[in-house]
Amino acid sequence: xxxxxxxxxxxxxxxxxxxxxxxxxxxxxxxxxxxxxxxxxxxxxxxxxxxxxxxxxxxxxxxxxxxxxxxxxxxxxxxxxxxxxxxxxxxxxxxxxxxxxxxxxxxxxxxxxxxxxxxxxxxxxxxxxxxxxxxxxxxxxxxxxxxxxxxxxxxxxxxxxxxxxxxxxxxxxxxxxxxxxxxxxxxxxxxxxxxxxxxxxxxxxxxxxxxxxxxxxxxxxxxxxxxxxxxxxxxxxxxxxxxxxxxxxxxxxxxxxxxxxxxxxxxxxxxxxxxxxxxxxxxxxxxxxxxxxxxxxxxxxxxxxxxxxxxxxxxxxxxxxxxxxxxxxxxxxxxxxxxxxxxxxxxxxxxxxxxxxxxxxxxxxxxxxxxxxxxxxxxxxxxxxxxxxxxxxxxxxxxxxxxxxxxxxxxxxxxxxxxxxxxxxxxxxxxxxxxxxxxxxxxxxxxxxxxxxxxx
Numbered sequence: 416x417x418x419x420x421x422x423x424x425x426x427x428x429x430x431x432x433x434x435x436x437x438x439x440x441x442x443x444x445x446x447x448x449x450x451x452x453x454x455x456x457x458x459x460x461x462x463x464x465x466x467x468x469x470x471x472x473x474x475x476x477x478x479x480x481x482x483x484x485x486x487x488x489x490x491x492x493x494x495x496x497x498x499x500x501x502x503x504x505x506x507x508x509x510x511x512x513x514x515x516x517x518x519x520x521x522x523x524x525x526x527x528x529x530x531x532x533x534x535x536x537x538x539x540x541x542x543x544x545x546x547x548x549x550x551x552x553x554x555x556x557x558x559x560x561x562x563x564x565x566x567x568x569x570x571x572x573x574x575x576x577x578x579x580x581x582x583x584x585x586x587x588x589x590x591x592x593x594x595x596x597x598x599x600x601x602x603x604x605x606x607x608x609x610x611x612x613x614x615x616x617x618x619x620x621x622x623x624x625x626x627x628x629x630x631x632x633x634x635x636x637x638x639x640x641x642x643x644x645x646x647x648x649x650x651x652x653x654x655x656x657x658x659x660x661x662x663x664x665x666x667x668x669x670x671x672x673x674x675x676x677x678x679x680x681x682x683x684x685x686x687x688x689x690x691x692x693x694x695x696x697x698x699x700x701x702x703x704x705x706x707x708x709x710x711x712x713x714x715x716x717x718x719x720x721x722x723x724x725x726x727x728x729x730x731x732x733x734x735x736x737x738x739x740x741x742x743x744x745x746x747x748x749x750x751x752x753x754x755x756x757x758x759x760x761x762x763x764x765x766x767x768x769x770x771x772x773x774x775x776x777x778x779x780x781x782x783x784x785x786x787x788x789x790x791x792x793x794x795x796x797x798x799x800x801x802x803x804x805x806x807x808x809x810x811x812x813x814x815x816x817x818x819x820x821x822x823x824x825x826x827x828x829x830x831x832x833x834x835x836x837x838x839x840x841x842x843x844x845x846x847x848x849x850x851x852x853x854x855x856x857x858x859x860x861x862x863x864x865x866x867x868x869x870x871x
Contacts, residue, residue, distance in 0.1 A: 416577055416578060416580065416581060416589075419579075419581075420575075420577045423565060423566070425565070425566060425575040425577055426452075426456065426533065426575070427532075429456075430456075430458060430459075430532040430533055431459040431460075431461070431529065431530065431533070432449060432459070432461070432535055433461045433462075433463055433526050433529060433531035433533065433534045434446050434449055434460060434462050434463070434534075434535045435463055435465070435518075435522055435537070436462045436464055436481050437464065437477065437537075437600070438464070438477040438478075438480050438481045438598035439537075439597055439598055439599070440586055440587055440590050440599075441537035441538075441583070441586055442536075442537040443590065443596070443597040443598075444586045444597075445535060445537040445577060445578055446490075447595050450488055461490070461491040461525070461529045462490055462492045463493055463494075463495065463521065463522060463525040464477075464478055464481045464482070464492065464494045465497060465518045465522075466478050466494055466496045467497055467517070467518075468496060468497070468499065469499055469514075469602070470601065470602060473600075476598070480598050482494070484596075491529070493528075495521035495524070497514075497518070497520075497521060499513045499514045500513075502514075502516060511609075522534055523569070523570050526569070526570050526571075526572065527570060527571070530571075532572045532573070533572055533574075533575055534569050534570075534572065534573070535575050535576070535577060536575075536576055537578050538576045538578060538579060539578040539583055539586055540578075540579055540580060540581055540629035540630070541582050541583045541618060541629060542579075543562045543563045543579055543629070543632065544618055544621075544628065544633075545610055545614055546562050546563055547562045548618070549610065549613055554702065556701060556702040556705070557643060558643060558647065558683060558700075559699075561636050561639070561640075562632070562633065562636035562637075563576060565579050579633065582629050646683060647687075649680060649683075650680050650686075651687060653676055653684060654668070654684050654687055657672040657673050657676075659735055660737075661691075664739055664740040664741045665738065665741055666692060666737075666739075667735050667737045668684070668688070668735060668736050669734070669735055670732075670736055671734070673712070673736060682709060685701070686701055686705055689701045689704060689705070692727060692740055693727070704723055708723075711731065712736055714731065718730070718731065718732055726740050728740075730825070732825040733823045733824075733825060749797055750794050750796035751796070752792050752793075752794055753766070753768055753792065753793040753795055753835070753865075754768065755768045755769070755770060755793070755863055756768055758868075759795055761846075762797075762832075762833065763831070763832060763833050763846060764867060764869040764870050765869065766795065766833070766846070766865060766866070766867055766868065767865075767866050767868050768793075768865050768866075769864050770786070770861055770863060770864075771783070771861065771863075771864045772860070774859070775864070780847065780868075781864065781867070782844050782850055782864075782866075783863070783864055783865075784843065784853065784862060784863045785853070785859040785861075786860070786861045786862065787860075788853050788854050789841070789843065790837045790838040790841070791837065792837075793835060793837055793838075793843075793865075794835075794836050794837070795834070795835060795836075796834055796836060797830060797831050797832065797833065797834065798815050798816070798829065798830065798832065798834060802816070802842065804841070804843075804845070804849075805851050805852045806818075806849050806852065807849070807850045807851060807852045808852070815845060816829070818845055818848055818849050819848075822848050824848075832845070832846070832848075833846045834846070835865065844865070846867055847867060
């Protein structure tokens with residue numbers, strides 16, 4: 416165990432170490448080990464004991480046992496009492512989850528109080544095996560860590576787990592050889608807790624198949640974690656390349672560039688987007704969402720959307736995919752009189768009008784209307800239910816909604832799209848999309864030139 420700490424540089428000489436000690440065999444073995452290194456390594460050791468107050472007198476006896484041991488070894492001791500039952504009720508979580516939250520809050524408080532460099536906990540190799548198996552069986556994302564990290568940042572310092580290299584059996588043997596007394600937690604025998612069932616029934620059966628499974632599982636988990644960090648870094652780089660819009664509640668990415676990514680990167684890009692929008696400081700498991708979104712984005716049909724939890728929508732649009740938590744509210748109808756000459760601003764952009772004596776070449780962004788061919792004044796409005804017009808070069812009329820579908824205009828933009836109409840209600844132009852067939856004129860003196868000039 417000491418060699419494991421040295422090889423992985425978990426400790427440095429002269430550090431202040433806070434040891435989390437329950438009184439069980441694991442934590443007492445760790446405390447004994449560190450206590451034995453104290454002089455040679457010039458370590459300052461503090462012990463934190465969290466009393467969960469769940470086992471009555473047994474909990475009090477655990478506290479007294481650890482406190483007395485520390486007094487005999489001249490080691491700083493501090494107890495934190497936490498109310499697990501109140502936390503369960505407030506946060507609507509299970510006993511183990513509530514205890515874990517409060518326990519680490521206490522660790523953080525004590526680490527800051529004593530200004531420790533390192534927090535050491537007594538998680539061992541079998542704990543890691545249990546965690547991996549529990550997460551795999553429950554269902555989890557490969558983008559989240561399966562096992563228990565050997566070390567990680569914690570508060571202003573680091574959290575280390577020096578016993579991950581050994582099994583529970585090895586720890587008990589060490590306690591026997593070193594004559595290390597310890598307490599037994601009766602709750603560890605209860606089948607009410609998932610981890611206990613894995614510890615009692617699952618892990619022993621696997622050890623029968625391979626006594627070294629703890630080593631193999633830890634190696635696999637660490638390598639898989641390292642691989643995922645590299646792939647996630649690549650996904651972050653790719654997301655930065657394909658992103659079109661990134662706002663507080665919306666992320667829009669380029670469709671074609673996304674589809675060119677390798678599938679593992681596509682999935683991680685979705686994961687990063689969801690974690691960005693759902694927020695919020697912690698990485699979550701979005702496996703089921705990713706699978707649902709992946710199938711949705713692969714469809715080649717036109718505009719569509721899907722709803723996820725907490726108000727998140729994913730839109731499949733013509734050239735992009737949009738992930739948003741914005742609440743879409745269809746805007747009010749508008750109808751703006753078009754002064755000639757003049758400039759008017761629409762949701763699509765600005766439109767300029769002027770009187771000209773000759774008819775120039777029409778473009779997608781420009782239209783010439785003989786002054787005598789329409790009922791003045793002219794208006795710019797958005798579409799109305801049942802709108803139809805007579806497209807230029809086409810016999811008969813056509814629904815405006817059909818034009819939007821044919822031209823693949825995304826649904827959220829259709830309602831606000833500007834139409835040019837005369838005072839009689841005739842639609843003369845669906846801007847940038849289709850012009851209407853105008854009556855033929857014998858002699859034309861002047862034209863109204865209408866041009867879309869964008870946002871400039």
